[in-house]
Amino acid sequence: SSSCSATYNGAAVTCSNTWGVFDDADLTTPSTSPGSVNGRAFPPAFNYDGVQKLMTSRQSCSTVTDALTKVQCYSQYYQQHMQGVAGCFPQVNVNWTTKNPTDFVKVSFRPNSMKFMDKLTYVDNDHAGMLTEQFQYNGVEVQDSSSQSNWVNCAVVEKGGMSITRISDSKILVRYTSSTTTSTQDNTCIATYGNAVTKYVFYMTK
Numbered sequence: 001s002s003s004c005s006a007t008y009n010g011a012a013v014t015c016s017n018t019w020g021v022f023d024d025a026d027l028t029t030p031s032t033s034p035g036s037v038n039g040r041a042f043p044p045a046f047n048y049d050g051v052q053k054l055m056t057s058r059q060s061c062s063t064v065t066d067a068l069t070k071v072q073c074y075s076q077y078y079q080q081h082m083q084g085v086a087g088c089f090p091q092v093n094v095n096w097t098t099k100n101p102t103d104f105v106k107v108s109f110r111p112n113s114m115k116f117m118d119k120l121t122y123v124d125n126d127h128a129g130m131l132t133e134q135f136q137y138n139g140v141e142v143q144d145s146s147s148q149s150n151w152v153n154c155a156v157v158e159k160g161g162m163s164i165t166r167i168s169d170s171k172i173l174v175r176y177t178s179s180t181t182t183s184t185q186d187n188t189c190i191a192t193y194g195n196a197v198t199k200y201v202f203y204m205t206k
Contacts, residue, residue: 067101075105093137097153106135126166133159140192154182154189167203176200 005014055064061073075094082089091108098104122128136158139151158180165173177200182193 068099068104071101071104072096091134091136093135095137095153095155106137108134108136120164127164129161129163131159131161133157138193140188142188152184152186152188154184154186154193156180156182156189156193171203171205174200174202174204 005012007013055069055073061070061077064070064073072094075092078092093106093108095104095106118130118132120128120130134157136156138154138156140154142150142152144150158178160176160178162174162176165175167173178198180193180196182189184190
């Protein structure tokens with residue numbers, strides 16, 4: 001349990017937080033090992049050591065001294081102001097679980113709205129194909145032994161291959177195979193994205 005008081009716009013504000021996992025119904029014995037999901041242990045109570053450094057209200061991102069907090073600030077500003085904006089903008093992937101500022105953000109110059117940005121190779125007049133690869137962070141929701149929801153952040157690489165076969169002057173057959181791998185050594189990430197393969201077959205007409 002924790003509490004704090006502050007003054008905002010001339011008014012006194014008090015905030016409190018109470019959270020814990022207990023071994024008994026009377027909530028008198030804090031649990032030292034509340035359980036795990038897919039090999040990931042969950043803490044018995046809120047860990048304030050994991051809280052990132054705070055910045056003041058309306059503070060400019062450029063004036064933040066902590067390197068990780070600064071890139072998080074810029075990322076939030078970018079995401080908030082890019083929602084619903086039309087245009088060809090790069091893909092920004094962030095890892096909110098890292099404590100290393102150099103690992104927080106990865107920028108891909110493949111636009112968000114574009115699935116393919118690769119060279120289409122013609123084998124002959126009737127056949128063509130392309131390969132594509134992209135990186136992103138994907139979240140997976142898991143629940144601990146007390147049914148509390150948590151999110152696991154997975155670093156995912158998706159590789160795709162598309163082949164096109166001409167059926168007629170107005171119709172083509174498209175085959176697309178997508179596979180994902182993850183470099184995150186977490187059982188949840190490995191189970192969800194480790195060597196997962198998806199295949200699509202469809203016709204396109206003009």
